[in-house]
Amino acid sequence: MQTNSIDALNQQIKERLKSGQFFAIRRKADNWPAPDIAVLIETLDDEQAVVLFRLLRRAKAAHVFELLSLKQQQALIQALAGKRKRLADLLNRLSPDDRTAFFGELPGEITQKLLNMLNEKEQNAAVHLLGYPQESIGRLMTTNYVAVKNHWTVDQSLKHIRKHGIDSETINVIYVVNEDFKLIDDLRIRDLILAEPQTKIQELMDNRFVSLHADADQETAIQTFKKYDRIALPVTDSKGILIGIVTVDDVLDVAEDEATEDFHKFGSLQDRVLEPLQASVGFLYRKRIAWLLALVAVNIISGAAIASFEDTIQTMVALVFFLPLLIDSGGNAGSQSATIMVRALATGEAYMKDWFKLLIKECQVAILLGVTMAAGVAIIAGFRAPDIIPVVAMTMVCIVIVGSVVGLSLPFLFTRLGMDPAAASTPLITSIADISGVLIYFSLANWYLGL
Incomplete structure (x- = not known):
């Protein structure tokens, strides 16, 4: 159903809810696909959403419930808490895998109350599935098969x-x-x-x-x-x-969750952030502060490295002009390499045994990238400070190689340590590339300029 159709239905439902045309709503809902009803419920306010959901026939209500967000599911369960028979019927009609996913997100005492509403067969199935580890395939499976x-x-x-x-x-x-x-x-x-x-x-x-x-x-x-x-x-x-x-539908949900989690880790978030519009400021703060403080500590090393070359900078001030350009290039090259490796490890396109082979190939690519970028920065240096063209060019090649090697190797290292390779996040790689870039740049400058 297109967005404009949902908007029109939304307005129509609101008008009929206000006028109490419940029979007309139920008759119309009988002909709607469950996914469209789920989308519509998400757009209504809590009171209207509950009324519409309660107007659905039992089989369709169970299907629609499985398609709703966790927040909306919890709101409906709370609204139906006083309707024990209706709530029990809904829970018994849910497919075992979707019911397990829902129960797994609830506090233990609430889950226990809801389990007690299930009939013996469904209760046994639910307890069995909930007995598997949180991230296991047992939590995904359904016992409804032939x-x-x-x-x-x-x-x-x-x-x-x-x-x-x-x-x-x-x-x-x-x-x-x-x-x-x-x-x-x-x-x-x-x-x-x-x-x-x-x-x-x-x-x-x-x-x-x-x-x-x-x-x-x-x-x-x-x-x-x-x-x-x-x-x-x-x-x-x-x-x-x-x-x-x-x-496959349950596996697609897991794949989406895994991709979201990796995406957030790659941005140096401690955990994935669901529904940022609903998340509190304190929650978002806690998810981001730890990594940022850690990276501040790492970047202090970069600042100390620059301070140690104070005499070099005073002798050739033009060196400072190219510093951001050079160290950012190393971080960017490392981020590209890490992105490729994290995905390859996640999808099974690469394994730990492939590290050395990939390292050799990455070094070859990095040399070509570094030489090309060195040519570009040399042209810029020619207008700004011709005396340091060799320093800038050599630094660019070295920094791109180092950044690429770090970006490739960190995901493998994290995998070897039993950690999520996505935790080798872009800011971490950039910080390491920054420190390396400063040391390489000013060391080459000292050597070339005889300082």
Whole structure:
């Protein structure tokens, strides 16, 4: 639905809410796609959002709830707190993976109260999923899937799918298990539809499948989905028992969260900042101050390095003119290199064993970049201070090489230390390049000018 359509509906809903035309709203909402209703609810004030949500039919309400922001979900739960039956019905209708994600963001005592509203089956599923580590694949999976036994016929399997597939997240892929419920294969639904009714499932199997481990990190799921281009993947425990599936929509949400987290870390934020418009000044301050203070301490070293070359600066004041240009070039080259490496490590395009090979290549690229940039700065120096053209040119080449090597190496170092490579942030790389640049520049100047 386009923005202007949502705006028109927004105004229409507000008018009908004021006039109490609730039946008309419900009838109209029956024909709206759930994503459009979710967008509309986000644009309404709290009171109108609650009224509209309560007018939705139960199945659609559950779907819409899964698409809302955490803040809006919490507001609706609070508004429905006095409607225990309606709230319990909503929670029971949520898909296990979305419900787990929601529960995981709530304080423990609230989660416990909501768990008590679930029926026995859904409560067992919720407790099971919440038992996995926070960033594990187990937290992402849903227990709503369809599996068939390898000794069944196609006809038996299709009857089973018709009976139980209604609650499944997807039936594009059907999972095959043995008597112990150990995963042994997966089949496309079309393979079953096109096969003869009395064909045994084991006759359709090729025993080639891809699965995820419940205790593995969620980033593993992202890489596996990218590699195999699937819409869903089975999840197994340590014994190979099928315990759930992960769908691509949940993995896309995780990928977005990971990208957001890396983006903020690369900007020297301690943690990701969600909804900055709603965040308090104190919260934003706490997220930014630690890294900035650390970088101030690092930059003091840069200032001390400049102070140690005071005599050199007094002898050739023109050197100061090129200082910002040169050290910024090193920081910029390092930032470019780090950005490439962080992404390569995150996407599995590069591994720790590739560091030396990439270092050699980066040095070659850095030399070409440095020489090209040195030619440019030499032309500028020719107009300003011809006497120091060699110093400026040599410094540019050296600084670009050092900056590029630092930018490439820090993400690998952080990975080796078990830290997030995105924490090798641009300001940190720039600060290191600044210190190196000052030392290289004035050392070369001392040597060349015989000071």
